[in-house]
Amino acid sequence: MDISGKILQFLPVQTGQGKNGTWKKQEFILETGDTYPKKVCIAAWGDKIDLASIKPGEQVTVSFDVESREFNGRWYTDVKAWKVVRAAAGSGNSAVPDGPPGFEPGAADDDLPF
Numbered sequence: 768m769d770i771s772g773k774i775l776q777f778l779p780v781q782t783g784q785g786k787n788g789t790w791k792k793q794e795f796i797l798e799t800g801d802t803y804p805k806k807v808c809i810a811a812w813g814d815k816i817d818l819a820s821i822k823p824g825e826q827v828t829v830s831f832d833v834e835s836r837e838f839n840g841r842w843y844t845d846v847k848a849w850k851v852v853r854a855a856a857g858s859g860n861s862a863v864p865d866g867p868p869g870f871e872p873g874a875a876d877d878d879l880p881f
Contacts, residue, residue, distance in 0.1 A: 768830070768832070768833070769828055769829065770797065770807065770828070770831065771800070771826070771828045772799040772804075772807075772826070772827070773797070773798050773800065773826055773827075774795055774797060774821060774823050774824065774825050774827055775796040775798050775806065775823060776795065776823055777794075777795045777818065777823065778793070778794040778796070780793050780816065781793075781794075791813060791816055792812050792816070793810070793811045793816035793818060794809065794810045795808075795809055796808055797809055797827070797829060807846060808846065809829055809831060809846045809847075810845055810847050811851065812847060815849060815850075815851075818851060821853065825854075826853070826854035827852060827853055828851075828852050828854055829850070829851050829852075830849055830852075831846050831847055831849065832846075832847050832849060833845070833847075834847060
């Protein structure tokens with residue numbers, strides 16, 4: 768899945784030790800440009816946290832997976848980024864189409880015979 772929006776903030780890098788070795792996680796807040804903007808906390812893990820070249824305020828497109836896990840009877844959901852790409856220049860607030868194209872009725876002799 769993909770989501771596009773503006774980076775609002777980078778949260779501090781978290782590190783820890785797991786059964787597979789040391790891990791690193793960088794979370795960031797993305798705001799969508801919808802009519803009703805939403806803020807989404809997205810996590811980048813391991814080698815994917817190399818986001819140093821991206822600054823808050825930049826438009827990006829994030830490819831991500833949604834993953835849930837159960838712990839002690841409660842469910843926890845993560846949004847995990849696997850690719851973060853700067854939006855192309857000039858594509859910031861592109862025009863949204865007003866709706867479907869208008870209906871154009873055909874000629875009277877175009878009707879079906881029943």
